[in-house]
Amino acid sequence: MEKLETRIRNHDREIEKMCNFHYQGFVDSITELLKVRGEAQKLKNQVTDTNRKLQHEGKELVIAMEELKQCRLQQRNISATVDKLMLCLPVLEMYSKLRDQMKTKRHYPALKTLEHLEHTYLPQVSHYRFCKVMVDNIPKLREEIKDVSMSDLKDFLESIRKHSDKIGETAMKQAQQQRNLDNIILQQPRIGSKRKPKKDAYTIFDTEIGSTSPKSEQDSGILDVEDEEDDEEVPGAQDLVDFSPVYRCLHIYSVLGARETFENYYRKQRRKQARLVLQPPSNMHETLDGYRKYFNQIVGFFVVEDHILHTTQGLVNRAYIDELWEMALSKTIAALRTHSSYCSDPNLVLDLKNLIVLFADTLQVYGFPVNQLFDMLLEIRDQYSETLLKKWSGIFRNILDSDNYSPIPVTSEEIYKKVVGQFPFQDTELEKQPFPKKFPFSEFVPKVYNQIKEFIYACLKFSEDLHLSSTEVDDMIRKSTNLLLTRTLSSSLQNVIKRKNIGLTELVQIIINTTHLEKSCKYLEEFITNITNVLPETVHTTKLYGTTTFKDARHAAEEEIYTNLNQKIDQFLQLADYDWMTGDLGNKASDYLVDLIAFLRSTFAVFTHLPGKVAQTACMSACKHLATSLMQLLLEAEVRQLTLGALQQFNLDVRECEQFARSGPVPGFQEDTLQLAFIDLRQDEGH
Structure with missing residues (x-):
């Protein structure tokens, strides 16, 4: 510690020495410093004043510089913003375009735009929030496009279902026009050298086959077409249908990878529509329009499917079409069998046949097999024949009921030629006779003959366009x-003959009429031959049974005459009032017998136009019946005994009968042949 203190004292002395050595300099420095302080204060005041002035003068510049700084900052921000916007603008434009396309229902272009937006534009600006929103919204947009296109397809399918009738009507009109044109060409082969080419079923719609893009950007579905006048060209089916919704939806689903889903949905919906189309209305059989609408809907359905088959790649295939057609064919044939069976009007059946032929021809143009339809028409032909028979049964009944059973009077050459023109009749003697004169037959002969020809024409009409050979047509007509x-005419004749109130005059006229009708059968054979061009000598040609029919009717009339005569004789004999116990001797025949003989004479006078054997048989039968009846009167159980007067009276009556027999009431008997009818009565009387 002592050393330390010593050391400190040493240093203090050194410091003191140093300070003493430099003290004068220190004083001088202080003095100088004091001088400098005053100057410094002046300088400070000057600087302060200068600074104040500078601050005052530079304040506006500072403000301007600050404003310039802000402007430069904004300029940089704007430039950066413009650059970013230029980068985002194509994205926004594409998105706006996408929305516009969806708004205008241009779904397929919208889907293409969406693809470009997703794969080309959005990746460039993926760090922006709005891009993330767009990216997240893309699946929703795809689903929206998918749903909207499916909605358009549903609208199209619904519209097609409602308008199948119009589509089918148009197709059938085209087929009818083509058939008419073909008929004209067949009738005028020279004029028809410049034949209008027939439209191919595959090109009936004006669209490209196998296109990969939508046909149109309009979803009109079915276009409105006003009804055309008959003399104007029928609009083609391509003028009625816009298939763009189908094509667009198919393309959209294909792009989205859901083509199979679309195909299954389309086929399923069309199958449902096919079943609805093939379900006939319950009252279809009442009018031809009911059948026509039914056929139009079926044709319209398959015209659409055929077009879809040939304008898309795999949406429908031939197997699917064939399956639908097989179902349609079976259901259509079943419906026609059922509903046509209710029809009793032959004109309606004939119109139905023509409609079925047109229906078959129309579908055949599109490649559908229709042989079963023509086979079914052969079944309807039998039904048509039955309805014709029922109709002609009424016609024959009216003719026979309205006939006066009197020979046709002729007062002029014109009337004579008219009758001969209606019925094949030749009689040289009658032609030579002056007017007025009479034909031997009554009016029902030419009427029945002409109605038979009308029936043949009606049968021929049904056979037209059935693709039958001449032999088949001839056979059908002959059988019918x-x-x-x-059956029909024979039944009508039999009914007339069996009527209770028929008279002998009518029966006689029926025999005469049937005789002439029998002779006319060969002309009916010729008539059929002329319209079918099949010679009667052809193998398997059916012969007409008219001769048998008229013979049977004539025989029935003859039997009825015999029966009628016998009944008349019985009525007269009921007036016989013999008094077997009388004593008076008479001198003349009984009144009842005189009246009976007068009746027989007048009756047999009418028999002049009958065949000889018929008149002779009737006369012989009447005489035999009269003789037998008189015999029964004589041999009655109540007659126990006879007086001479009674025998005398009975003898006078027998003589009256014999006198009648000898007078020859009917020509052609050999001498005394007719009297043999009374020989047994004469012998019994003698006993």
């Missing part, structure tokens, strides 16, 4: 005509 003769 035979049914008309053997």
Whole structure:
């Protein structure tokens, strides 16, 4: 410690020495410093004043510089913003374009725009929040496009379902026009050298096959077409249908990888529509329009499907179309069998046949097999024949009921030629006779003959356009005509003959009429031959049974005459009032017998136009019945004994009968032949 203190004292002395040595300099420095302080204060005041002035003068400049700084900052921000906007603007424009396309229902272009937006534009600006929103919204937009396009497809399917009738009507009109054109060309082969080419079923719609883009940007579905006048060209089906919704939806689903889903949905919906189309209305059989609408809907359905088949790649295939057609064919045939069976009007059946032929021809143009439809028409042909027979049954009944059963009077050459023109009749003697004169037959002969020809024409009409050979047509007509003769006409004649109030005059006229109708059968054969061009000598040609029909009717009339005569004789005999115990000797025949003989004479006088054997048989039958009846009167159980007067009276009556027989009421009997009818009565009387 002592050393330390010593050392400190040493240092203090050194410091003191040093200070003493420099003290004068220190004093001088202080003096100088004091001088400098005053100057410094002046300088400070000057600087302060200068600074104040500078601050005052530079204040506006500072403000301007601050404003310039802010402007430069804004300029940099704007430039950066413009650069960023220029980068984002294509994205926004594409998005706006996408929205516009969706708004205008241009779904397929919208889907393409969405793809460009997703893969090209959005990756460049992916760090912005709005881009993330867009990216998150893309699946929703795709689903929206998918849903909207499906909605358009549903609208299209619904519209197609409602307008199938119009589409089918148009297609069938085109087929009818083509058939008419073909018929004109067949009738005028020279004029028809410049034949209008027939439209191919595949090009009936004016669209490209196998296109990969939508056909149109309009979703109109079915376009409105006003009804055309008959003499104007029928609009093509392509003028009625816009298939763009189908194409767009197919493309959209294909791009989205859901083509199979779309195909399954489309086919399922069309199958449902097919079942609805094939369900006929319950009252379809009442009018031809009911059948026409039914056929139009079916044709419209398959015209659409055929077009879809040939304008898309795999949306529908041939197997699918064939399956639908097989179902349609079976259901259509079943419906036609059911509803046509209710039809009793032959004109409606004929119109239906023509409609079915047009229906089949229309679908055949599109490549659908229609042989089963023509086979079914052969079934309807039998039904048509039955309806014709029913109709002609009424016609024959009216003709026979309205006939006066009197020979047709002719007062002029014009009337004579008219009758001969209606019925094949030749009689040289009648032609030579002066007017007025009479045909031997009544009016029902030419009427029945002409109605048979009308029936043949009606049968021929049904056979047209059935693709039958001449032999088949001839066979059909002959078989139907035979049914008309053997069943319908025969039944009508039999009903007339069996009527209770029919008289002998009518029966005689029926025999005469049927005789002439029988002779006309060969002309009916010729008539059928002329319209079918099939010779009667052809193998398997059916012969007409008209001869048998008229012979049977004539025989029935003859039997009815015999029966009628016998009944008349019985009525007269009921007036016989013999007094077997009388004592008076008479000198003349009984009044009832005189009246009976007078009746027989007048009756047999009418038989002059009958075939000889018929008149002779009727006369012989009447005489035999009269003799038998008189015999029964004589041999009655109540007659126990006879007086001479009674026998005398009965003898006078028998003589009257014999006198009648000898007078030859009907020519053609050998001498005394007719009297043999009374020989047994004479012998019994003698006993």
